[in-house]
Amino acid sequence: MADRTVTRADLCEAVYQMVGLSRTESADLVESVLNEISGCVIRGESVKLSSFGSFVVRNKGERVGRNPKTGEEVPISPRRVMVFKPSNVLKQRINEALLNGEGRGGGGRSSP
Numbered sequence: 001m002a003d004r005t006v007t008r009a010d011l012c013e014a015v016y017q018m019v020g021l022s023r024t025e026s027a028d029l030v031e032s033v034l035n036e037i038s039g040c041v042i043r044g045e046s047v048k049l050s051s052f053g054s055f056v057v058r059n060k061g062e063r064v065g066r067n068p069k070t071g072e073e074v075p076i077s078p079r080r081v082m083v084f085k086p087s088n089v090l091k092q093r094i095n096e097a098l099l100n101g102e103g104r105g106g107g108g109r110s111s112p
Helices: 008-019 023-042 088-099
Strands: 047-049 053-060 063-066 073-076 079-086
Touching: 008 023, 023 047, 023 053, 079 088
Parallel strands: none
Antiparallel strands: 047 053, 053 079, 063 073
């Protein structure tokens, strides 16, 4: 697995390098996209990005869990969780990268 985490700043820099917008415009564009995705998910809508995947909100009911240290039963309140389901295209690209020796913390970027 890769030992590097891509940050918001990394995404902004990638947009700046690839698209040619100013750094400020690139940052604004990344912020706008993330805000739109967040807003949709908060409203309970699914977000589907073709050839990438889907962000889906699921409702989890109330249930009883256990404290792993004490074994004590603890009620877990109902909540919504977000799940990411990668597309088959993304899964295939990930596995191809693994077979080609890419994606092991190399830090390189390829176009989508």
